Amino acid sequence: MVGFDEHFQQQLFPIPPSDPVVTELNRLQNQLKEKERELGAAHSEIKALRVSEVLKEKAVEELSFELEKLDEKLRVNESLLEHKNLEIKKLANEKKEAFAAQFAAEATLRRVHANQKDEDFVPVEAVIAPLEADIRMYKNEIGALQEDKKALERLTKSKESALLEAERILKSALERALIVEEVQNQNMELKRQIEICQEENRVLDKTNRQKVSEVEKLGQTIRELEESILAGGAAANAVRDYQRQISELNDEKRILERELARAKVSANRVAAVVANEWKDDNDKVMPVKQWLEERRFMQAEIQRLKDKLAISERAAKAEAQIKVASKDVGRRLKACFKFLQHSQCIMWIPEDWEVQSYIRISDNAGLRKRSSSQPRGSVCANKSSPLNQPNLGTETPNVPGQLKRVNSLKSKYGNGENLVRKKLWASSRSKVVDSTGKENSEMEANSNLNLNRYAGDEVDTGGETKSKDELNAQNNRSIYADGEDLISGFLYDRLQREVISLRKSCEDKEGTLNAKDDEIKILMRKVDALTKAMEVESKKLKREAAAREKEVMSAKPKKASQRSKSWLASPRGLRKRHETC
Structure with a gap:
């Protein structure tokens, strides 16, 4: 653009500064500079978005690595829990056997006491002493097993808390991944829009160059006309024709400005759509407001x-x-x-x-x-x-x-x-x-x-x-x-x-x-038509609301079934099922 400016200054130097062509060219140059600034800002935004994407990818990789570690820990903890459950079952069986032996010993003692009453045999103390020693030993073993059981319960509680934290981390990671995907989609849309804007800018640059060449030609013709006017006043009609051409060029320039405004409006609309994607249904702009204003006017x-x-x-x-x-x-x-x-x-x-x-x-x-x-x-x-x-x-x-x-x-x-x-x-x-x-x-x-x-x-x-x-x-x-x-x-x-x-x-x-x-x-006919339109729109809204409610009601049992399946597939659900069995 610098070479173009120098060439333009060399070409249009003899033209006085009060010429409208010079002012129009200056204004077009200013518009081009503004467009270049906007493109630079868009490129900087693209770079920032790329950097944010790279950072998000790194964060996703770190989260995936952490998830793998947590999965390994979960597997180890599940294996430990299985071993502990087996040990608990063994201890429970031994406890049952000890209780059975105790009951048998008590029965033998009763028989011995009964026999002592009947006949004078060996003293009971000699028989009871080893049995009491065995009972004490079994009681000590039972206390140790209970302590082990309490420790295992503590471990299971800690493991469950760790599992809940891991689930929370997984949910947050999934949410972040969804956010990253949405941001990537938005970046793709913005890239497409930027490409469209770049193409429009290229077309506008081409048209601007053509207009500049036409303006240069018109400047040359204006000089020739000035010379001819100085020589004689017969070229006034030609000057009027060229002025008409300049007005046509100005009209074309206005049309181009309108196209630029339309492009800006389309960009603003796209931005509004992107902004409305993050909003709720209540926060979105509804077209019913215009209809209500018309209804108030008719009333x-x-x-x-x-x-x-x-x-x-x-x-x-x-x-x-x-x-x-x-x-x-x-x-x-x-x-x-x-x-x-x-x-x-x-x-x-x-x-x-x-x-x-x-x-x-x-x-x-x-x-x-x-x-x-x-x-x-x-x-x-x-x-x-x-x-x-x-x-x-x-x-x-x-x-x-x-x-x-x-x-x-x-x-x-x-x-x-x-x-x-x-x-x-x-x-x-x-x-x-x-x-x-x-x-x-x-x-x-x-x-x-x-x-x-x-x-x-x-x-x-x-x-x-x-x-x-x-x-x-x-x-x-x-x-x-x-x-x-x-x-x-x-x-x-x-x-x-x-x-x-x-x-x-x-x-x-x-x-x-x-x-x-x-x-x-x-x-009254207009009012009837408006009321009919209101009724139709209300019916449509009611139908949409009913369809949404049906979708929500149909989605709730699906989500509940999925949650129940995932919970049953988890180790906690398997353990509960095993206990119930």
Whole structure:
């Protein structure tokens, strides 16, 4: 790498230090140095592992040598124990024979005593003395044999303790051997991983060399381009092409960096797997955590949609209350129309129009707006009625007076019409806005007061017109009927607009409620799928746990049988079997 650095410095010396190519090459060199350091660290780790393997092999050899010595000692001790057991058996047989001789001597003594009583023979003391001497001798031998037996028991206990220690040493040696095998396997895996990393580093070195050669070529081309730019500005497009190539090279370099990151991630995963091999099942990272987080997120979404549902239900209740209020307004308007119909100043109003308007208002049906050019029914009726037809014979001289009276009536009743419009519209509007329905009695009282006032005004004005001119009462009534028709048409248009707006708002809210219901159904399906997945996973876990328990239960009797066989094959078990026999 030193020769490459010198060559690189010689080649790129004329390039200014602020060139991005130089910075990229420096960064690549730094990355290569870091990779070399990592390789050196890996080699040092490999050497340390090899040294540890050599030490472990030496320790295993020493342990095997010690095990051989212990086996020889065990064999010698077993032979000694067998000899001692034979001697103990011989002593037991001799003891039995001594007891038998003692019993025989006692029997002879009894016979001798019996014979002495019967006959006077040789004295008993002469016969008993040698027998007592023999008995003492046998007792001394029995005490010596008991002492030997105690000593042999002590020896057997010491040998058993030595055997237990030897078994412990064997177990520890076997465990160490297993650990050594596992470490060797791990070393093999690490060697394979190191070989893979070395191959990747070789590939990256090759690609880096290629990139360096390409960068050198690009540097040469950049110099030529600079010369050509100094000579003339015709090579700007070529410079842009080379810049694009540099960006492509940078993209390729980023891809290589991503590959390096992936290699690091794979190495980290392998390290995590190696680390998890030494851990228990409880300490390992379980993929259920991610699933639990998703479940919590879905539960939060469901709760949020439930809150939205509650809000939409409240809005639907408010809309229902508004519909009830609109029905109450329709009823009030019907009462107003009936009151105006029965008053003295108001003339004919078509009953069919009242019924149709009340039905339309109460049912919230689709209503069409009347245009200003379309004539109203009452106006047409007034024009076609015989009361409004001019009497040419009688009314020709009174035309200017009639016009004056009409203007006076319009000027008198104009303010009343405006008041009725404002008051009725205010009462209906306040009733529509009030969704709770608590102020129905107050609104009805206000509307009744307004209607009574307007009726009183109408009665007064009617009396004035009768006192002024009784001959033109029909014309005045027809004119006032026109004014009342204007009032009812205005309210009709207003109510149409309100009903249409309420219907549109109800349709919009029903659409939002349907959309929310669809979202809730989708979320419920997702929740059902998640619960099914949870059940499947729980069943799998239960099956795995049951299989593990079965394996453990099947392995326990096997281990117990193996232990019993090994124990029976041991000298201690053979001795116990021999004693039981």
